[in-house]
Amino acid sequence: MASSSSSSSPLASLLATPFVAPAVFAGAAVAVGALARSRQQSATAAQAAAAAAEKAAAAAKAEEHKKAQAAAADAARGKLRLIYWGGRGLMEPARMMCALSGTPFTDERHSWGNAMPEGAVVEANLGRMPVCVTPSGVSIGQSPAIWHYVAESTGMLGANATEAATIFAFASHFKELTDAFTALVPYGTEPTAAAFAAFFDEKAALDFSGSADMASRSKRGFCWYANRMEGLVGKDGFAVGNKTSLADILIFRYFGDVMRAGPENEKARPAQREPFESLARVAKALEKCPKLRAIIEKVRGNAKLAAYLASRPAFV
Numbered sequence: 001m002a003s004s005s006s007s008s009s010p011l012a013s014l015l016a017t018p019f020v021a022p023a024v025f026a027g028a029a030v031a032v033g034a035l036a037r038s039r040q041q042s043a044t045a046a047q048a049a050a051a052a053a054e055k056a057a058a059a060a061k062a063e064e065h066k067k068a069q070a071a072a073a074d075a076a077r078g079k080l081r082l083i084y085w086g087g088r089g090l091m092e093p094a095r096m097m098c099a100l101s102g103t104p105f106t107d108e109r110h111s112w113g114n115a116m117p118e119g120a121v122v123e124a125n126l127g128r129m130p131v132c133v134t135p136s137g138v139s140i141g142q143s144p145a146i147w148h149y150v151a152e153s154t155g156m157l158g159a160n161a162t163e164a165a166t167i168f169a170f171a172s173h174f175k176e177l178t179d180a181f182t183a184l185v186p187y188g189t190e191p192t193a194a195a196f197a198a199f200f201d202e203k204a205a206l207d208f209s210g211s212a213d214m215a216s217r218s219k220r221g222f223c224w225y226a227n228r229m230e231g232l233v234g235k236d237g238f239a240v241g242n243k244t245s246l247a248d249i250l251i252f253r254y255f256g257d258v259m260r261a262g263p264e265n266e267k268a269r270p271a272q273r274e275p276f277e278s279l280a281r282v283a284k285a286l287e288k289c290p291k292l293r294a295i296i297e298k299v300r301g302n303a304k305l306a307a308y309l310a311s312r313p314a315f316v
């Protein structure tokens with residue numbers, strides 16, 4: 001009679017042996033553990049390699065950015081440099097004044113993904129942008145100071161101190177107006193119907209001349225500022241005096257400038273390309289402001305400015 005052990009495989013008999021099986025399982029467990037560890041080690045190694053590659057790419061990008069900046073600074077030596085992010089924002093009036101007056105400048109734009117320019121350059125604006133660097137290499141920070149410098153050096157700050165101050169008052173009017181908009185529509189958010197209604201509602205604050213009505217001051221929006229400014233500007237297409245100035249540029253920039261549509265500006269929402277995110281609402285509110293409209297059209301009609309606007313770099 002054949003024994004049962006003679007019919008099983010050698011492995012089966014080995015495993016059937018009470019003293020051998022635990023050793024085999026222990027051995028297998030060690031092997032599995034080693035395999036898992038080695039998998040984990042190779043995953044960690046892959047992660048480390050990916051992180052190192054990412055770091056190297058970022059360093060290469062930063063180096064490239066630094067080189068581009070140095071090259072831009074070299075190219076700009078002796079030329080006005082306007083340094084800002086890749087949008088219109090606080091630098092656009094200065095760029096427009098240079099373009100309209102035919103003043104050479106280097107239009108240095110930094111996309112959001114890029115590092116800020118080298119520290120020394122932006123320190124004049126407390127480490128931020130906009131910054132302009134004069135042809136002799138002095139950095140100027142704070143947008144109103146930049147507008148002042150560029151307006152004066154391009155002949156757009158009026159004929160005398162009184163005109164200069166009158167022109168410059170528009171910079172503050174527009175700062176208040178843009179602050180009123182930003183309070184309702186914080187940067188980076190889309191305007192709600194309620195925000196549009198609050199900003200453009202012409203019934204909100206109706207005191208368009210004489211002393212301001214304090215009771216409705218929290219309701220001052222587009223119509224209040226526009227109608228008040230309509231009462232201040234000249235009627236021949238110039239806000240102040242008899243020449244295009246910073247004041248006209250600001251009126252065009254904030255009431256009339258529309259960013260080109262097209263793939264180069266696809267990062268901007270369509271409404272974001274329009275004044276206060278709604279050209280239609282602005283146009284309606286300006287129906288009663290013929291002098292402001294004449295200024296907008298006069299600035300728009302300038303051939304040098306039109307050439308700049310037609311080739312204005314993309315919003316990045």
Ligand SMILES: N[C@@H](CCC(=O)N[C@@H](CS)C(=O)NCC(=O)O)C(=O)O
Nearest residue numbers: 089090125128129130141142143144
């Ligand atoms: N009051 C300053 C504001 C400057 C400012 O806030 N710049 C923004 C861009 S519009 C910026 O660079 N912010 C970066 C930061 O604050 O870290 C001016 O008018 O120039």
